[in-house]
Amino acid sequence: xxxxxxxxxxxxxxxxxxxxxxxxxxxxxxxxxxxxxxxxxxxxxxxxxxxxxxxxxxxxxxxxxxxxxxxxxxxxxxxxxxxxxxxxxxxxxxxxxxxxxxxxxxxxxxxxxxxxxxxxxxx
Amino acid sequence: xxxxxxxxxxxxxxxxxxxxxxxxxxxxxxxxxxxxxxxxxxxxxxxxxxxxxxxxxxxxxxxxxxxxxxxxxxxxxxxxxxxxxxxxxxxxxxxxxxxxxxxxxxxxxxxxxxxxxxxxxxxxxxxxxxxxxxxxxxxxxxxxxx
Numbered sequence: 001x002x003x004x005x006x007x008x009x010x011x012x013x014x015x016x017x018x019x020x021x022x023x024x025x026x027x028x029x030x031x032x033x034x035x036x037x038x039x040x041x042x043x044x045x046x047x048x049x050x051x052x053x054x055x056x057x058x059x060x061x062x063x064x065x066x067x068x069x070x071x072x073x074x075x076x077x078x079x080x081x082x083x084x085x086x087x088x089x090x091x092x093x094x095x096x097x098x099x100x101x102x103x104x105x106x107x108x109x110x111x112x113x114x115x116x117x118x119x120x121x122x123x
Numbered sequence: 124x125x126x127x128x129x130x131x132x133x134x135x136x137x138x139x140x141x142x143x144x145x146x147x148x149x150x151x152x153x154x155x156x157x158x159x160x161x162x163x164x165x166x167x168x169x170x171x172x173x174x175x176x177x178x179x180x181x182x183x184x185x186x187x188x189x190x191x192x193x194x195x196x197x198x199x200x201x202x203x204x205x206x207x208x209x210x211x212x213x214x215x216x217x218x219x220x221x222x223x224x225x226x227x228x229x230x231x232x233x234x235x236x237x238x239x240x241x242x243x244x245x246x247x248x249x250x251x252x253x254x255x256x257x258x259x260x261x262x263x264x265x266x267x268x269x
């Protein structure tokens with residue numbers, strides 16, 4: 001893929017992260033009353049409207065988390081690639097780091113998807 | 124190259140965007156691994172019994188619930204807020220929005236690409252980042268409630 005398209009995707013995933021990340025932050029932080037902490041509410045395992053399992057069992061919120069995972073993985077890996085390219089503009093280094101970042105990105109998506117799918121099904 | 128002290132505000136924004144990006148990426152990798160504990164840890168690739176997953180998570184929760192991790196999350200909150208809003212500014216600039224009219228570059232003059240509107244978004248990103256610190260300090264450690 002050309003640099004132009006890679007960067008276009010970088011900005012598109014950035015906008016995607018703004019939307020899905022806002023939902024994630026709203027669920028974890030902004031549903032918490034001001035006189036309580038997340039440890040007493042949204043970080044509970046279960047038995048609270050926005051406890052961890054309640055969020056993962058909700059198909060819409062779980063899908064939002066998965067999109068956030070995919071968007072952030074691409075945005076982060078491409079961002080690191082761009083920074084390293086600027087710091088060390090060497091063709092073979094850039095090629096090597098590309099494959100390392102692709103491998104790390106695949107691991108993050110597979111492992112994160114596993115967590116979301118399993119948590120969705122825990123009863 | 125990265126250290127911006129001899130340059131304009133735009134270079135500060137450039138450097139901060141990269142530093143926050145790298146730190147938030149490190150946090151993101153750890154966060155994906157850490158949230159794997161909701162279902163019983165990295166070795167679980169099937170749906171575990173409810174009580175097993177709960178007991179495993181409670182142990183991790185005890186470990187994470189301490190002031191060091193709370194302060195770390197507050198710093199991440201600051202960085203995410205700055206990176207998000209400043210990133211929005213960069214996205215607008217990428218598509219030519221808010222850049223102003225092209226003109227001749229004058230020596231020692233501030234960069235024209237960093238228009239007043241762009242400058243305003245930069246300061247909004249700093250302000251929102253400060254708000255994120257206050258809000259997350261309360262949400263994590265109950266600072267306001269105390």
